[in-house]
Amino acid sequence: KNEVEQSPQNLTAQEGEFITINCSYSVGISALHWLQQHPGGGIVSLFMLSSGKKKHGRLIATINIQEKHSSLHITASHPRDSAVYICAVITGTASKLTFGTGTRLQVTL
């Protein structure tokens, strides 16, 4: 069993829909990243959080440390949101990242 599980693996939505991507993990962590990867490979960190909730524009990330669960929400989705979204947990003194396998999101007009 992977230490970090994401769902769904693939997601297709229409423009304007509210989207939720879930991440569950089984290890003790110091923090959790939500990352975005567009075709071509580059990865960008959207959020790093260790408790509660963070919001940036149309993106909201929440984490429940007791339940070992995090969610990424996209409000009013847009085709430019189409990408792979990856959850990664941070463990250890060297801030090692362990990744989920990603959620491929396609937003259509």
Next chain:
Amino acid sequence: DVKVTQSSRYLVKRTGEKVFLECVQDMDHENMFWYRQDPGLGLRLIYFSYDVKMKEKGDIPEGYSVSREKKERFSLILESASTNQTSMYLCASSSQGVEAFFGQGTRLTVV
């Protein structure tokens, strides 16, 4: 603008060649990482380093080695490239309590 720079976007190498992938960060981060990304398997940790000249094996170190002689530079070495090392390689750097930053990736093809 903070940056993690990988030396090549695309590389094609022959089986048996020695391959060097370079990664440089300008943020004075202690921690640096090398990952490979394969379809269906996600990102897997090859090696990481938490200080100059320090290195730790990740989940899939076989066939790879690393070098960190300076804080800003972390090199991944494929001693004798094989076709099963064809992959996307990503470098990352981080510091305690600070978000990680990623390079743009190197797509390596071994023929």
